Amino acid sequence: MTAPTTTPARNAAGNGGYTTGRRMAASRLKLTYIGSVRAELTKLASIKSTCWLLGVAALLIVAGGAISAWSYKAMAFMDYNVETGEMVTLTTPKPVEAAYIWTSTVGMITTASLVFGIFGVMSITSEYTNLTIQSGFVANPRRGMYLAAKATVAGALSLLASLVGVGLSWAAVRGILSGIEITPLTQSQRLLPVVCILGGPVASMLMTIMSLGLGAICRSTVGGVFALIGLWTILPSMLSIAAFSEKLRPAFQSLSNCMPSSALGDFLNGMVGNAMDSGLSIGVTGDSKIDYFDPTWWQSGLIFLAWAAVAYAIGQLVIRRSDVK
Amino acid sequence: MIEIQHISKRFGGKQVLNDVSFMAEDGKVTGFLGPNGAGKSTTMRAALGLITPDSGRALIDGKPFASIKAPMAAVGAVLDAKSAHKGRSAYAHLKALAQTNGIPASRVDEVIDLTGIGSVKKRRAGAFSLGMSQRLSIAAALLGDPRNLVLDEPVNGLDPEGVKWVRELCRFYAGQGRAVLLSSHLMSEVALTADNLVIIGQGRILETTTVSHFVAEHSAHALRVATPEPGKLRAIFASAPQVRIEPAERNASDPANGEVFRIAGADLEAAARVFAQAQLITYEFIEEHASLEDAYMTLTHSQVQYANREVPGQRPIQYGLPASVEPSFAPTAPAAPAAPAVPAAPAPSSPTDEPTQPSQTVQTMQPVQPTKESDR
Numbered sequence: 001m002t003a004p005t006t007t008p009a010r011n012a013a014g015n016g017g018y019t020t021g022r023r024m025a026a027s028r029l030k031l032t033y034i035g036s037v038r039a040e041l042t043k044l045a046s047i048k049s050t051c052w053l054l055g056v057a058a059l060l061i062v063a064g065g066a067i068s069a070w071s072y073k074a075m076a077f078m079d080y081n082v083e084t085g086e087m088v089t090l091t092t093p094k095p096v097e098a099a100y101i102w103t104s105t106v107g108m109i110t111t112a113s114l115v116f117g118i119f120g121v122m123s124i125t126s127e128y129t130n131l132t133i134q135s136g137f138v139a140n141p142r143r144g145m146y147l148a149a150k151a152t153v154a155g156a157l158s159l160l161a162s163l164v165g166v167g168l169s170w171a172a173v174r175g176i177l178s179g180i181e182i183t184p185l186t187q188s189q190r191l192l193p194v195v196c197i198l199g200g201p202v203a204s205m206l207m208t209i210m211s212l213g214l215g216a217i218c219r220s221t222v223g224g225v226f227a228l229i230g231l232w233t234i235l236p237s238m239l240s241i242a243a244f245s246e247k248l249r250p251a252f253q254s255l256s257n258c259m260p261s262s263a264l265g266d267f268l269n270g271m272v273g274n275a276m277d278s279g280l281s282i283g284v285t286g287d288s289k290i291d292y293f294d295p296t297w298w299q300s301g302l303i304f305l306a307w308a309a310v311a312y313a314i315g316q317l318v319i320r321r322s323d324v325k
Numbered sequence: 326m327i328e329i330q331h332i333s334k335r336f337g338g339k340q341v342l343n344d345v346s347f348m349a350e351d352g353k354v355t356g357f358l359g360p361n362g363a364g365k366s367t368t369m370r371a372a373l374g375l376i377t378p379d380s381g382r383a384l385i386d387g388k389p390f391a392s393i394k395a396p397m398a399a400v401g402a403v404l405d406a407k408s409a410h411k412g413r414s415a416y417a418h419l420k421a422l423a424q425t426n427g428i429p430a431s432r433v434d435e436v437i438d439l440t441g442i443g444s445v446k447k448r449r450a451g452a453f454s455l456g457m458s459q460r461l462s463i464a465a466a467l468l469g470d471p472r473n474l475v476l477d478e479p480v481n482g483l484d485p486e487g488v489k490w491v492r493e494l495c496r497f498y499a500g501q502g503r504a505v506l507l508s509s510h511l512m513s514e515v516a517l518t519a520d521n522l523v524i525i526g527q528g529r530i531l532e533t534t535t536v537s538h539f540v541a542e543h544s545a546h547a548l549r550v551a552t553p554e555p556g557k558l559r560a561i562f563a564s565a566p567q568v569r570i571e572p573a574e575r576n577a578s579d580p581a582n583g584e585v586f587r588i589a590g591a592d593l594e595a596a597a598r599v600f601a602q603a604q605l606i607t608y609e610f611i612e613e614h615a616s617l618e619d620a621y622m623t624l625t626h627s628q629v630q631y632a633n634r635e636v637p638g639q640r641p642i643q644y645g646l647p648a649s650v651e652p653s654f655a656p657t658a659p660a661a662p663a664a665p666a667v668p669a670a671p672a673p674s675s676p677t678d679e680p681t682q683p684s685q686t687v688q689t690m691q692p693v694q695p696t697k698e699s700d701r
Contacts, residue, residue: 016439018439018494018497019470020470024398024432024469028427029394029395029398029428030426030427031394031395031425031426035425035427036425038424039421040421042417042421043410043413046412046413046414046417046421047410047412048412126410130410130411131405131408132408132409132418134405134408135402135404135418135422135465136422137375138375138396138397138400139396139397139422139426140396141373141374141390141393142391323375323377324370324376325367325376
């Protein structure tokens with residue numbers, strides 16, 4: 001090699017591509033949020049697990065809707081004969097409430113949310129597992145922007161998948177319940193279609209973002225998924241068991257109602273206010289006082305939003321401060 | 326330019342970097358050498374903001390890395406060979422990186438061609454060999470046509486042609502006026518590539534120098550002589566105070582007879598003539614060179630983090646030459662020996678009056694030093 005020169009020769013064109021000249025001058029390149037979002041979309045779209053997870057989640061929603069509609073249809077053809085004390089099959093089905101159509105449509109979102117959650121966890125933890133996080137942070141050292149772009153894309157993909165699932169689920173429910181009289185929604189239920197069609201997918205998006213936050217905190221797929229399952233199922237179960245204690249029941253029941261899975265269920269079904277509300281009416285009779293916090297559907301929505309925001313915020317904090325060894 | 330300023334870092338209870346400071350200048354290849362666990366990778370990660378130092382700072386062209394407008398145009402880094410998602414294709418990996426900084430897609434194809442992985446660009450990175458993964462990492466580093474290159478052991482897994490290519494790449498970019506920081510634990514490879522040397526051990530900078538200075542400083546050599554006439558040998562150099570004669574430990578390659586000495590400060594050719602004039606019998610007469618590897622290992626031996634147990638039958642490694650060895654310089658003509666000429670002719674032949682020619686087997690025991698100057 002010849003002796004090195006001291007003046008940069010970046011404007012030299014060619015060199016077989018080893019230099020790029022003005023077309024890629026530093027002034028033309030810039031790290032941007034939009035560029036980061038495009039990069040995250042490229043990343044997530046290029047791995048099979050994205051398609052699998054979102055596809056399974058959407059299918060679960062559709063399957064749940066179809067199964068729920070089928071069970072309502074079966075119940076519509078059955079009645080209880082008070083005189084004989086037996087269930088009889090009707091030739092003409094009973095009317096089905098419109099509210100049940102909507103709750104059936106989104107009935108499986110709470111279960112599918114676990115899949116959205118795993119997707120959210122893996123969208124960040126796989127970067128640590130595969131050491132992609134190093135090249136990611138070298139290309140984009142602004143970690144806040146990095147995680148925000150990832151949350152944007154992962155959330156948007158979950159929203160889209162859930163929207164497709166809800167749409168197909170609604171079509172399946174309507175198809176299965178066709179020929180059966182549908183009673184209209186009550187005044188208090190008038191927002192139920194909006195909650196289900198939009199709220200359901202938004203809730204899926206928030207679930208993904210919350211899980212992304214958990215993944216950023218744990219920085220390990222096993223840790224993130226375990227934290228998700230712990231928060232979604234294990235902790236609520238423990239709180240429900242502890243709520244049997246008369247002395248601690250108000251506190252634990254209130255906490256249980258604020259857990260993410262309860263909040264999501266109440267948000268989607270709270271307007272209906274029937275036994276589908278994850279058993280919150282247990283122990284509550286018409287004349288009993290409710291001595292614990294029992295949020296309304298919109299309060300449950302805000303609680304779920306708060307979970308997502310807090311998990312994401314803590315994830316941002318951890319990811320900005322953690323060392324990548 | 327890459328500046329490391331007084332960086333210290335502790336992981337748990339272990340101090341991994343302790344007041345590390347050096348600079349990788351523009352237009353130069355800076356070799357960053359050290360044994361395993363010395364802190365090379367940690368220092369590089371600190372420079373790129375992957376690790377937050379407890380104290381000190383790192384600057385790229387005078388700015389912290391996170392504040393640079395187009396990071397990929399400022400620094401291209403090779404940190405780990407396997408740094409792409411196993412399920413993602415090489416092309417998608419590079420494209421995603423390029424999109425963050427607004428680098429056009431055409432550049433992705435360019436770097437793929439540069440690194441020779443065009444035929445496998447659509448293959449999943451998980452199916453790549455180590456060498457292919459290393460080339461992919463290098464391609465990612467070159468995407469932004471960066472002003473600075475940070476390469477952490479970039480030749481791992483590469484075939485000889487690839488190693489030569491990386492070496493030429495470093496020299497090319499330094500010739501373009503860019504800064505190249507190249508880490509390795511192989512002195513021989515760095516000596517062929519680098520201009521400046523920074524040697525680190527157990528988190529501390531041991532030496533900051535240039536390759537040429539390091540070569541000059543550690544290219545000490547000595548003469549190894551086996552002779553049955555130790556008194557005559559000492560008498561030959563009695564009037565040359567700059568020459569030091571010390572008994573040397575006998576090696577397996579030394580002759581069984583005679584005494585073995587190491588002579589420092591004497592020129593080979595001058596000594597050979599004097600031995601001939603004095604009719605000194607020698608069974609062995611060679612010039613020993615301290616290799617760069619030996620010099621480097623001598624410097625870092627006490628700083629080695631992970632010392633292995635020696636293989637059975639392996640001779641214990643003697644790092645470098647004894648401390649008494651000094652760099653050679655032209656000796657003054659030694660005085661004519663007054664010792665009697667008593668050649669110890671080998672049996673069974675009878676002694677003759679002809680002086681026994683001293684062994685003039687001039688050969689270096691150690692590997693020939695790399696001729697870096699010719700490569701420049």
